[in-house]
Amino acid sequence: MVIQYKCPECGADMVFDSATGGLHCQSCGHKEQIEGYQKEYEPYQQQFHSAIFEDEDARQYQCKNCGAVLFTEKHTSAVICSFCGSPMILGDRLSGSYAPTKIIPFSISKEEAEKAFHKWCKKLKFSPKEFTEGSRIKEITGIYVPFWLYHLRGQGEAHLHCIRTHVFSRGDEEITETSHFDVYRQVDLALKDIPADASEKMADHLMDSLEPFDYSAMKEFQTPYLSGFLSEKYSFTDKEMLPRVTKRANEFMDEFIRSTVQGYDSITFENRDYHIGQLSSEYALFPVWMVYYDYNDAEYTFAMNGQTGKLAGDPPRSIPKIATSIGLLTLLIFMLCRIITIISGGPLL
Ligand SMILES: [Zn+2]
Ligand SMILES: [Zn+2]
Known part of the structure; x- marks a missing residue:
C-alpha cells in the first residue's frame, strides 16, 4: 500500500514542513495541520495497493504520480520517487506489528x-583545510x-568502598588520616524511555551519540509526518534489543x-x-x-539529530595540523619551565 x-x-504533492509542523504544498504553498487531517482529508490521501513484486529482501512499488517502478529494501517504510520526486509512504510496512506508536517530527x-x-x-581544528572549508556534501538525507x-524496573544492591582523607598539622608534623567506609545501597528504580535504535543499517555508536532527544516534542504517530522523508521499519524486535538496553540500564543504576x-x-x-x-x-x-561527504576519494558519513542539531561522526584528521599543535604545546611548556626557573633564581641558560 502506497500513501501519497x-x-x-x-493536487500537487504535500510534504512535512519542519517550520510549521504541518503538511505543506510545494506547488501552491497551501498548508494543512496534521492533527485531525487524516479524517477530514481522507479522500485526498491516495492509497494504492501496488506492491507489484516481493521476496524476502526486496519489494517493488509503483509511484502513482509518474508510473515509475521503485525497488525498495526490505526495511524501508517511506521513500521519495527517484524519477519524479514524489513522496511515497509504504503503509503496509507501518501497520500491524510494524505500526509505530510515537514520533518526534523533524x-x-x-x-x-x-x-x-x-x-x-x-570549527574542526585537526581536520584538513580542504575538508573544513570544502563543500563536498554528496547527499543529505x-x-x-x-x-x-x-x-x-531496576532492582538491586551494591557495596561500595569509600575513602575519606583528612590532613592536619600537629606541631611540626603534617598528619594524613585515612578513614575507610563500607557503604551499602539498596535501590528500586523505574527507568523510563531508555532508547535503543532498532535499525540494522544505522551504526549503534553513531545513533547513541545523537542523544538526548527531547521527549516533550514527541507526538502520537501519524503517517503524514513521514511525507518527504525516508523512513525505516525496525529490523530487531524489542526482545532482541533487550540485552543492549540492559547493559545501559546497569550503567544508569551505577x-x-x-x-x-x-x-x-x-x-x-x-x-x-x-536485576533489570x-x-x-x-x-x-x-x-x-544523514550527511554523506566526499573527501580524498573516500565517503565520510555523519549523522545529525533532526530535532536538536547535535552532530556525530569521525572527520578526517590532518597529521601536519596535529603535529604543529603538539610542537607548539611542547614549545610553550618548555618556555614556561624556563620562566619559572629564572623567577626562582635559576640560571638564564
Ligand atoms: Zn497545492
Ligand atoms: Zn514518481
Missing part, C-alpha cells in the same frame, strides 16, 4: 541542517530511524547509586547485584539527517 498526500487545492529543515554542518566543519523506548554517595574522596564498587526487568516498550521514530 495530495494538495486539496492544486524540527530542523534540510537547509538548516546543511548550514549547521558547514559551521561545524569550520532526512530519515526517520526506528527506536525502541523501554520502560524498565550512576544513580554513585549520586547518592557523597562526601568521600574516593568511591569504588566492591560488588553489585542488579522489562515493564513495557514503545516503538518510536526519531528524526536524523
Whole structure:
C-alpha cells in the first residue's frame, strides 16, 4: 500500500514542513495541520495497493504520480520517487506489528541542517583545510530511524568502598588520616524511555551519540509526518534489543547509586547485584539527517539529530595540523619551565 498526500487545492504533492509542523504544498504553498487531517482529508490521501513484486529482501512499488517502478529494501517504510520526486509512504510496512506508536517530527529543515554542518566543519581544528572549508556534501538525507523506548524496573544492591582523607598539622608534623567506609545501597528504580535504535543499517555508536532527544516534542504517530522523508521499519524486535538496553540500564543504576554517595574522596564498587526487568516498550521514530561527504576519494558519513542539531561522526584528521599543535604545546611548556626557573633564581641558560 502506497500513501501519497495530495494538495486539496492544486493536487500537487504535500510534504512535512519542519517550520510549521504541518503538511505543506510545494506547488501552491497551501498548508494543512496534521492533527485531525487524516479524517477530514481522507479522500485526498491516495492509497494504492501496488506492491507489484516481493521476496524476502526486496519489494517493488509503483509511484502513482509518474508510473515509475521503485525497488525498495526490505526495511524501508517511506521513500521519495527517484524519477519524479514524489513522496511515497509504504503503509503496509507501518501497520500491524510494524505500526509505530510515537514520533518526534523533524524540527530542523534540510537547509538548516546543511548550514549547521558547514559551521561545524569550520570549527574542526585537526581536520584538513580542504575538508573544513570544502563543500563536498554528496547527499543529505532526512530519515526517520526506528527506536525502541523501554520502560524498565531496576532492582538491586551494591557495596561500595569509600575513602575519606583528612590532613592536619600537629606541631611540626603534617598528619594524613585515612578513614575507610563500607557503604551499602539498596535501590528500586523505574527507568523510563531508555532508547535503543532498532535499525540494522544505522551504526549503534553513531545513533547513541545523537542523544538526548527531547521527549516533550514527541507526538502520537501519524503517517503524514513521514511525507518527504525516508523512513525505516525496525529490523530487531524489542526482545532482541533487550540485552543492549540492559547493559545501559546497569550503567544508569551505577550512576544513580554513585549520586547518592557523597562526601568521600574516593568511591569504588566492591560488588553489585542488579536485576533489570522489562515493564513495557514503545516503538518510536526519531528524526536524523544523514550527511554523506566526499573527501580524498573516500565517503565520510555523519549523522545529525533532526530535532536538536547535535552532530556525530569521525572527520578526517590532518597529521601536519596535529603535529604543529603538539610542537607548539611542547614549545610553550618548555618556555614556561624556563620562566619559572629564572623567577626562582635559576640560571638564564
Ligand atoms: Zn497545492
Ligand atoms: Zn514518481
